[in-house]
Amino acid sequence: xxxxxxxxxxxxxxxxxxxxxxxxxxxxxxxxxxxxxxxxxxxxxxxxxxxxxxxxxxxxxxxxxxxxxxxxxxxxxxxxxxxxxxxxxxxxxxxxxxxxxxxxxxxxxxxxxxxxxxxxxxxxxxxxxxxxxxxxxxxxxxxxxxxxxxxx
Amino acid sequence: xxxxxxxxxxxxxxxxxxxxxxxxxxxxxxxxxxxxxxxxxxxxxxxxxxxxxxxxxxxxxxxxxxxxxxxxxxxxxxxxxxxxxxxxxxxxxxxxxxxxxxxxxxxxxxxxxxxxxxxxxxxxxxxxxxxxxxxxxxxxxxxxxxxxxxxxxxxxxxxxxxxxxxxxxxxxxxxxxxxxxxxxxxxxxxxxxxxxxxxxxxxxxxxxxxxxxxxxxxxxxxxxxxxxxxxxxxxxxxxxxxxxxxxxxxxxxxxxxxxxxxxxxxxxxxxxxxxxxxxxxxxxxxxxxxxxxxxxxxxxxxxxxxxxxxxxxxxxxxxxxxxxxxxxxxxxxxxxxxxxxxxxxxxxxxxxxxxxxxxxxxxxxxxxxxxxxxxxxx
Numbered sequence: 001x002x003x004x005x006x007x008x009x010x011x012x013x014x015x016x017x018x019x020x021x022x023x024x025x026x027x028x029x030x031x032x033x034x035x036x037x038x039x040x041x042x043x044x045x046x047x048x049x050x051x052x053x054x055x056x057x058x059x060x061x062x063x064x065x066x067x068x069x070x071x072x073x074x075x076x077x078x079x080x081x082x083x084x085x086x087x088x089x090x091x092x093x094x095x096x097x098x099x100x101x102x103x104x105x106x107x108x109x110x111x112x113x114x115x116x117x118x119x120x121x122x123x124x125x126x127x128x129x130x131x132x133x134x135x136x137x138x139x140x141x142x143x144x145x146x147x148x149x150x151x152x
Numbered sequence: 153x154x155x156x157x158x159x160x161x162x163x164x165x166x167x168x169x170x171x172x173x174x175x176x177x178x179x180x181x182x183x184x185x186x187x188x189x190x191x192x193x194x195x196x197x198x199x200x201x202x203x204x205x206x207x208x209x210x211x212x213x214x215x216x217x218x219x220x221x222x223x224x225x226x227x228x229x230x231x232x233x234x235x236x237x238x239x240x241x242x243x244x245x246x247x248x249x250x251x252x253x254x255x256x257x258x259x260x261x262x263x264x265x266x267x268x269x270x271x272x273x274x275x276x277x278x279x280x281x282x283x284x285x286x287x288x289x290x291x292x293x294x295x296x297x298x299x300x301x302x303x304x305x306x307x308x309x310x311x312x313x314x315x316x317x318x319x320x321x322x323x324x325x326x327x328x329x330x331x332x333x334x335x336x337x338x339x340x341x342x343x344x345x346x347x348x349x350x351x352x353x354x355x356x357x358x359x360x361x362x363x364x365x366x367x368x369x370x371x372x373x374x375x376x377x378x379x380x381x382x383x384x385x386x387x388x389x390x391x392x393x394x395x396x397x398x399x400x401x402x403x404x405x406x407x408x409x410x411x412x413x414x415x416x417x418x419x420x421x422x423x424x425x426x427x428x429x430x431x432x433x434x435x436x437x438x439x440x441x442x443x444x445x446x447x448x449x450x451x452x453x454x455x456x457x458x459x460x461x462x463x464x465x466x467x468x469x470x471x472x473x474x475x476x477x478x479x480x481x482x483x484x485x486x487x488x489x490x491x492x493x494x495x496x497x498x499x500x501x502x503x504x505x506x507x508x509x510x511x512x513x514x515x516x517x518x519x520x521x522x523x524x525x526x527x528x529x530x
Contacts, residue, residue: 023462024463052379059479060488068477070475070492074376074391101378102500104500105500128205128209130206138214139214
């Protein structure tokens with residue numbers, strides 16, 4: 001599907017979504033509460049069939065966090081980006097790891113690096129950071145580590 | 153504050169129902185790096201494999217946030233050090249996408265040549281190391297004989313043997329060495345003379361085939377769901393070669409095949425890499441006599457500034473799809489960089505394919521996943 005066709009189809013699925021201009025992929029903003037049902041539709045709908053989550057990450061905008069999901073379809077080869085705005089103080093979102101299994105590891109990475117709490121995640125534990133880590137989340141913009149970090 | 157991992161410190165500990173728990177790594181010759189696996193065993197059968205990461209985490213993504221668009225490329229050589237050229241290439245492409253710079257034809261051809269040489273070198277190291285894991289020591293020397301030739305070519309043109317840092321935004325750092333074409337042709341001759349030894353030594357070996365066939369089964373759906381790419385996914389007949397699916401540089405004008413196998417087992421993943429080397433040779437043969445004349449670098453400003461926005465590129469490294477995601481606020485440094493490394497996703501499937509298998513086969517499975525630990529940890 002082209003970007004225009006995708007836009008029509010996606011608005012049908014979830015009328016509350018908004019689009020963001022710019023970038024080579026179609027960018028969609030979804031509310032955190034709608035995410036799970038929206039993602040399930042993206043995966044299951046036979047004309048969309050987004051079966052491959054190729055990138056999952058988080059951005060820290062200092063005022064809020066944004067979860068970014070890059071999706072593609074191995075059948076139709078169309079791509080899209082789903083973005084969800086999260087509260088910075090208490091970020092919580094539903095996991096998508098049962099839809100795309102690759103999200104399990106990527107969400108664990110986001111959990112420790114950004115402090116996002118994934119609800120219903122099967123195994124949400126530290127993956128990269130050492131046990132007993134008590135500092136802040138390293139990839140947040142206000143992270144300071146006077147001992148281990150070299151200022152570049 | 154955080155939920156922690158439970159690392160087993162008592163090495164004689166037993167789990168539920170008398171299961172045995174074994175720590176492999178972080179210092180273990182078969183993990184080829186500092187990978188720590190906690191394996192739950194029932195007798196010889198694997199019940200669970202749990203990777204513990206972070207032993208070589210350098211926080212490259214955080215580091216890149218304070219480096220300029222010219223500087224950060226050099227750090228990425230240290231991610232997947234076996235395909236350093238291709239990592240640099242991905243970053244250079246992403247910066248060029250933001251700057252909207254068209255690079256000269258000569259630079260494109262040189263880049264592709266270097267990428268394919270890197271791919272062969274990487275697969276050769278994998279082949280030798282994997283055979284060594286399985287107990288065959290000789291293949292390692294055979295693989296390094298050819299690999300050294302490639303390293304010499306790299307050294308002459310790029311000045312380094314492992315972390316080349318040859319790709320820069322706008323092209324390549326310097327022109328190829330006058331000997332480059334001759335030495336690459338010498339390498340092609342050597343490779344063709346010697347490649348049959350690979351099959352005779354390892355591929356056709358009955359013991360080897362018995363250890364590889366029917367081991368580590370990965371279905372096509374699982375491969376896609378777990379985000380596997382590269383030879384791991386293509387061994388399950390998932391078409392995912394970025395060079396074919398989303399062509400970059402001049403790959404759409406070149407003749408080569410995407411290798412697919414339907415075996416879904418360790419042997420299929422092994423065959424993919426062996427046959428992929430021949431395709432890389434095909435690409436090099438098409439280009440080596442046809443390097444266009446002209447500039448090797450486009451003119452770019454001394455200080456690069458990307459416009460506000462998001463840029464994503466993906467390339468095919470020796471291990472699979474590497475994605476570079478740059479978020480720019482319009483400054484001289486990126487606001488955030490995410491590297492979607494192929495190894496991270498390929499590792500996550502290890503638990504899936506190892507469950508129910510035998511502990512003795514685990515090393516064979518890990519060997520065919522071709523894990524490079526700094527690529528996983530970043």
